Amino acid sequence: MPRTRPRSAPAIGLLTGALLAGALAAVPASGASAAEPADYTLTVDPTRTGPTIDDRMYGVFYEDINRAADGGLYAELVQNRSFEYAPVDHPSYTGLTAWSETATGGATGTARVVDDDGRLNERNRNHLRLDLDGTGGDGARYGVVNAGYNSGIAVEKGEKYDFSVWARTDRERGTPLTVTLHDASGEALAAPLRPTVRGDRWTKYTGTLTARADSTEGRLTVAAGGAGTLRLDMVSLFPRDTFKGRPNGMRKDLAEKIAALNPGFLRFPGGCLVNTGSHEAYEAPNWERRRSYQWKDTIGPVEERATNANFWGYNQSYGLGYHEYFQFAEDIGAMPLPVVPALVTGCGQNKATDDPELLERHVRDTLDLIEYANGPVTSTWGAKRAEMGHPKPFGLTHIAVGNEENLPDAFYERFAAFREAVEAEHPEITVIANSGPDDSGAGFDRAWELARASGVEMVDEHYYNSPSWFLENNERYDSYDRSGPEVFLGEYASQDNRFRNSLAEAAFMTGLERNADVVKMASYAPLLANTGYVQWSPDMIWFDNARSWGSTSYETQKLFMNNVGDEVVPSESSATPVAAGPITGAVGLSTWATSAAYDDVRVVSSDGEELFADDFSAGAGKWTEAAGRGTWTVEDGAYVQTDTAAENTLVTAGDPAWRDYDLHVKATKRAGREGFLVAFGVKDTGNHYWWNLGGWGNTRSAVEKATDGGKQTMIEDGTVIETGREYDIRIEVRGRQVTLHLDGEKWGSFTDDKVAEPFRQVVTRDKARGELIVKVVNAQQAPARTRLDLGDGVEVGSTARLTVLQGDPNAVNTADDRPIRPERSTLRGVDTVFTHTFPAHSITFLRVKERTP
Structure with missing residues (x-):
């Protein structure tokens, strides 16, 4: 993310610059009304070949923003499971956030979150201490209730949920536990578990709860009987049915929506949380400080991983860590693309760390990361990967250093140390730099100047702009130097979640594909947003504790990502005549x-x-x-x-x-x-x-x-x-x-003389299917009546497969209403030259069978 304060609003006009601000359509200069079709031509030259499009052209960028991990993609259902929430995460937090005390049968006691010598381990320092008074009868219980995320814990009838807790007791005869899953009113949702905690050493206790009914307001209660001191930590409830069935895995519906995009790469774990906060290691006396995201904190047994103060204002558990990111990339067929701190902060902080020893450690950590991903099981870090259950290397080929640093000279000075070390030991790895938080300006220009001077292979660009900007900048990469560096467009989106935004993004994406020799990779951002914890919009996939749905931009990205093609076929189209007027106001x-x-x-x-x-x-x-x-x-x-x-x-x-x-x-x-x-x-x-x-x-x-x-x-x-x-x-x-x-x-x-052109197109070739893919965006209220000339030297089938996204430019996809979704049909009457009218406010993909005469 480039800024901590997105200056966005609920509706954004499409055509500005030379047109009136806020206008929804371009009206042809001939004076045709908005309801009348505007005439265009689209000419294809199939005898020439444009840039080759990489298989990884489009991917996804994952950052833990909007509760994208805990309470989101990471399937854990218990919030604050290890009692590590603290004011450093959010001013309102305590160790018992999301927990409340409960008692039955006259039981009494006290519940305190403590950090003492009885802790589970050095990284998981806090735990819950229950001092039980032994009041009430045999069935009396005192304990705590967890409320989960959003409205509560969501469960489905018949599904299994795996419970676990680490516990110890000073009671010689043991302490009986009752674990119940119930709704907000106390109605049981599953038969209870009744383990007995024995011994004053930390031990993991497990069981399975099977839901009797559907609920989105579930609660998990862990309560104890008798007297004495009971200590609890890492209280967990996990759906058995995760993505690919993996323990400690991903929430299935969210992961499936990401997989359905067919991403070529997965960029992780951020984002602003990578290059903000302290760059020091997780060790005393730094436990209470916000640290940048460092990969070694996030692997190993889950109960031994640190938690951290997330840049976006909450606690992140690291249950979803680097190993899980690598595994997820493999599961969805995407290239893993990790981002490591560069020791220059960004996202409005703009500070450079001058500590040679700290820089050396981070460079060494980066080399260790590559070994973790690719090293043999006989290597130090390859062995740790194998211990995590993945002896086979992950096949890492790219790594990004830094994110949106706005001090280009300081960044490139430190970047050089990372690049030199990686290229010396791993010349097969591409090390990616970045150009800061904006699409232009002095910092952007200086970053690119330094990138070219140092021969960097690839530069990561980020920008979030109005729909007008995306319509005005389709030709942005036409003038980029073909000799390099290549562009990785790691974060981009227009500011809002309406279909008008998707239309503008789609128009811009035709320019990305046309320039596929320069723009090698691109990913929309952010990926996920939990409706109960939104800090940034736009977002691609929205969800609550039980449901998920794709935004209009999700449908747009999915259409492009599943219809890329292998190479660009040169083509031209006519433009929309517009009359420029002065700035007024x-x-x-x-x-x-x-x-x-x-x-x-x-x-x-x-x-x-x-x-x-x-x-x-x-x-x-x-x-x-x-x-x-x-x-x-x-x-x-x-x-x-x-x-x-x-x-x-x-x-x-x-x-x-x-x-x-x-x-x-x-x-x-x-x-x-x-x-x-x-x-x-x-x-x-x-x-x-x-x-x-x-x-x-x-x-x-x-x-x-x-x-x-x-x-x-x-x-x-x-x-x-x-x-x-x-x-x-x-x-x-x-x-x-x-x-x-x-x-x-x-x-x-x-x-301000750029024109927000509403009619954009690109043509690519799918060699395996023998098809031309004609992609047309009509971001105006006038239908586009278009004469398509597919060129000489090619024969085409008389029918074509047609996929269209169209609708009200103000439309928003929600949990209950999805007005923007693909409409698939067969187009008949296709010929080398034919006329087709592209609907108003539409994105159209036309797959035409290509036969060489």
């Missing part, structure tokens, strides 16, 4: 987690007419404030936003029809994390431009363009804002050109 002021004061706001037309002026001597009556967006007051003749926690506090003034004007404003930061947001070209709170001075934690500045809430960066630099200093800001808008001045000096300029 009112003006605005905003802040983000910052208190700032604004004064002397003036808007002057290009011919010198004053359109607007406000020195706030008469209050702020000229400005429109949105409810719940900060606290605005007039203080000492300035307009002040005082809430340092409020985000996007935009207030607006003026006429949405304004064009060709200069906006003048004076701004002073009073307190908070960032600087100023001065808006222009404002249509409404979701459609505008703003100059973000001191954004991203006051690390850089940029002009962002918002289209129905989704944003893209137009220009940026490293300007930061000082507290207490008054800044003189001037923004000059002329046509579609914008020039920005700060304290009388020109800061930068840009021209």
